[in-house]
Amino acid sequence: MQITVLGSGSWGSVLADVLARNGHAVTIYGRNAQEINEINTDHTNKHYLADLHMDESIVGTTDLHQAVASAAAIFFVIPTQAIRGVAEKVGAILSEEGHRPFLISAAKGLEEGTLYRISQILTQSIPAPVRGDIIVLSGPSHAEDVARHDITTLTAASTNEDAMAWVQWVVMNDFMRIYTSPDVVGVELGGAIKNVIAIGAGAIHGLGYGDNTKAALMTRGLAEMARLGAAFGADPLTFSGLSGLGDLIVTCTSTNSRNWRCGNRLGQGESLQHILNTMGMVVEGVPTAQAVHDLSSQAQVDMPICEAIYEVLYRHRPLQDSIDALMGRIAKPEIDF
Numbered sequence: 162m163q164i165t166v167l168g169s170g171s172w173g174s175v176l177a178d179v180l181a182r183n184g185h186a187v188t189i190y191g192r193n194a195q196e197i198n199e200i201n202t203d204h205t206n207k208h209y210l211a212d213l214h215m216d217e218s219i220v221g222t223t224d225l226h227q228a229v230a231s232a233a234a235i236f237f238v239i240p241t242q243a244i245r246g247v248a249e250k251v252g253a254i255l256s257e258e259g260h261r262p263f264l265i266s267a268a269k270g271l272e273e274g275t276l277y278r279i280s281q282i283l284t285q286s287i288p289a290p291v292r293g294d295i296i297v298l299s300g301p302s303h304a305e306d307v308a309r310h311d312i313t314t315l316t317a318a319s320t321n322e323d324a325m326a327w328v329q330w331v332v333m334n335d336f337m338r339i340y341t342s343p344d345v346v347g348v349e350l351g352g353a354i355k356n357v358i359a360i361g362a363g364a365i366h367g368l369g370y371g372d373n374t375k376a377a378l379m380t381r382g383l384a385e386m387a388r389l390g391a392a393f394g395a396d397p398l399t400f401s402g403l404s405g406l407g408d409l410i411v412t413c414t415s416t417n418s419r420n421w422r423c424g425n426r427l428g429q430g431e432s433l434q435h436i437l438n439t440m441g442m443v444v445e446g447v448p449t450a451q452a453v454h455d456l457s458s459q460a461q462v463d464m465p466i467c468e469a470i471y472e473v474l475y476r477h478r479p480l481q482d483s484i485d486a487l488m489g490r491i492a493k494p495e496i497d498f
């Protein structure tokens with residue numbers, strides 16, 4: 162099975178490695194020639210994953226046409242804000258070649274401005290005759306842990322059962338277990354919003370708050386995710402699954418999380434701009450905080466924690482002031498759908 166992974170960063174490199182070790186012919190596409198050269202010659206990608214030795218059968222390329230022209234499946238593993246641009250080029254190449262691969266989104270976020278989920282971006286950018294089934298792959302899966310074959314579980318969501326079964330077939334092995342879900346909206350919203358909450362989890366840690374506060378933030382953050390999801394037709398139970406609660410746990414509690422680390426540094430007093438300039442990897446929760454702010458305002462869904470994080474990131478509101486305001490809100494029942 163010829164599989165292409167678009168994105169040669171942390172997650173793209175590890176997914177490519179898993180797929181290659183599962184016996185598939187894998188091409189990885191990246192925009193950085195030096196990185197691709199390192200993958201082809203040394204079978205490493207040290208900027209992102211110091212200890213990963215990638216399967217030597219993986220072919221790296223900076224040529225998008227070469228990468229997608231004969232792929233039976235294309236994994237999108239680039240930052241959300243870059244997906245539309247790449248997907249439009251992929252759509253043009255597939256139209257030229259006239260074939261229709263599976264399209265898998267392994268990224269997590271919402272597009273700023275349009276507020277679209279990634280499956281929506283792919284639907285809009287790739288013409289119907291060459292658009293294979295879209296599958297969303299999401300769940301608790303830090304690249305660093307998958308790289309050392311830590312046991313990892315993910316959810317594959319699609320409206321097509323055969324497409325989900327196909328993803329199970331290509332990704333599953335003795336350390337990767339894939340469950341399926343028909344709830345594409347819920348799986349995508351969970352994966353996107355948990356990154357915003359994880360910035361908050363890092364921030365309270367950086368400020369010196371303890372485990373009670375972290376549990377409060379995660380649990381009430383989960384309620385916000387489910388509330389927004391329900392407004393867009395998602396099953397609230399999806400948020401108790403791997404792509405919701407599962408990913409929220411891993412992202413809010415692991416120092417591997419770039420979102421958590423961004424929040425932690427904010428809590429310690431660094432400026433957002435400096436953090437983003439020096440992270441060297443994507444922090445998806447930052448643009449997604451803006452999108453969640455816009456989406457929840459439009460849908461009139463109350464998301465006070467996400468809103469507080471948005472105000473810290475985009476309105477320069479001091480963190481402590483935001484926390485005090487959250488704690489000063491009117492008393493409420495816990496279940497408030």
Ligand SMILES: NC(=O)C1=CN([C@@H]2O[C@H](COP(=O)(O)OP(=O)(O)OC[C@H]3O[C@@H](n4cnc5c(N)ncnc54)[C@H](O)[C@@H]3O)[C@@H](O)[C@H]2O)C=CC1
Pocket residue numbers: 167168169170171172173191192193209238239240241243246247267268269270302303304305441442443445
């Ligand atoms: N790192 C992780 O543990 C996981 C990441 N994800 C998601 O996967 C997506 C990608 O994240 P990472 O690989 O971690 O990011 P990263 O920051 O490690 O790497 C991003 C890669 O995308 C490339 N890129 C950016 N714009 C591009 C463009 N226009 N064309 C081609 N390549 C482009 C960069 O050069 C870089 O190679 C994000 O949405 C993230 O939330 C999902 C699960 C786990």
Ligand SMILES: O=C(CO)COP(=O)(O)O
Pocket residue numbers: 269300301302303304356359408411412417418419420421443444445
């Ligand atoms: O989605 C992830 C783990 O499941 C990665 O989270 P970060 O982008 O915060 O590192």
